[in-house]
Amino acid sequence: ARIKKLMQADEEVGKIAQATPVLMAKALEMFMVELMKSTTDIASAHGAKTVSAGHLRASIMGNEKFDFLKD
Template sequence: MPSKKKKFNSRFPPARIKKIMQTDEDVGKVAAAVPVIISRALEMFIESLILKSGETTMSRNAKTLSTSHIKQTIESEKKFDFLHDLVANIPDHQPEEE
């Protein structure tokens, strides 16, 4: 009987995630399900960040999501505290283009 390999739909390729994980010498073998789970968690994280940033954009009556909106979201949401260092050099507010 031929083996059935399950195909997981993910936006981030599990093979690439596994390769990135294994660049750390402290990481040993990685089970097949781990990159798929990491991929899904990454999708959910990005979705959450973008939805919250979209709310920020709408609250400013802007039509385009900008880096300053993402920065404001990261600074205002406690769950994104670990990203503060990444957005420290981004200007607080950029003029909206119409």
């Protein structure tokens, strides 16, 4: 329901098929799993026990798949 509300918040979005929010949720989940795996790999390589914003930044900067997240 949250994803559907977010999608409908955009004025350009009209009707949304029933399967669309489910597919968007799965795509978001897969994206986050990949981003966090990359980030935790970097944290582990540095011997860190916790993931920091710096590890996330390094993950984004070091992987061209995440180029769209760069500032």
